[in-house]
Amino acid sequence: MGPTPEVLEKFRKKAEIVSAIVSEVDSMAQAIAYTVDLCAQKEACQLLMSGCEETLSDKGKDLCELKEWGKIIAAPALNDTDMAELVKQAASRDISVIKDGMRSHLAGVDIGFTVADYGIGETGSLVIDSSSEELRLATMVSEIHVAVIPKSRIRATAEDLYDEIKGFQSRKPNYLAFVTGASRTADIERVLALGVHGPLELHILILEDK
Secondary structure, eight states, rough: OOOOHHHHHHHHHHHHTOOOEEOOOOEEEHHHHHHHHHHHSSOOOBBOOOOTOOOOOOOHHHHHHHHHOEEEEEEETHHHHHHHHHHHHHHTTTTTEEESSGGGGGOOOOEEEEESSSEEETTEEEEOOOOSSHHHHHHHHHEEEEEEGGGGGGEEEEEGGHHHHHHHTTTTOOOOOEESOOOOETTTTTOOEEEESOOOOEEEEEEEEO
């Protein structure tokens, strides 16, 4: 049983207040197409570095010339069927897809693609079982995080997820992430900055799961 229209609308509004971009999709194939198209339209994630204007060794010069990696979508927790579809669609746009080895891509990836476990209507938050280090890194070092949330898994309040959260916490190891909007901070001279500790953008795709 899915959420009431009122809960769904509150989830959308609360998520958009904190700068999330919310859309609805009819299938995972559509969610994948959305993600691949988003990646194709953005500028490639760049390795930023300082000191390139100085006199450098040959190795240093080579590093400074490495301004741009190919575009990458990281999808560490995707099932085999959806991964095959993602790889197929991404290849047609010259985009690479990775499922593991995130520590080799800490300079950043273009998009982290995940399926959230639950959504919370009262705050527009996503609940993601992030016990996997690969998943944690993918959602933190990506410039854009695209998260699919099955409509039936959106609840009105966090209290409505008490049993589910208790179940997550009973597993070892456990790491449960609550994601609300894009990464932000106002620690630097009280000026709001996006993307300091994580993705610059959060796209939430509400999946119709009948």
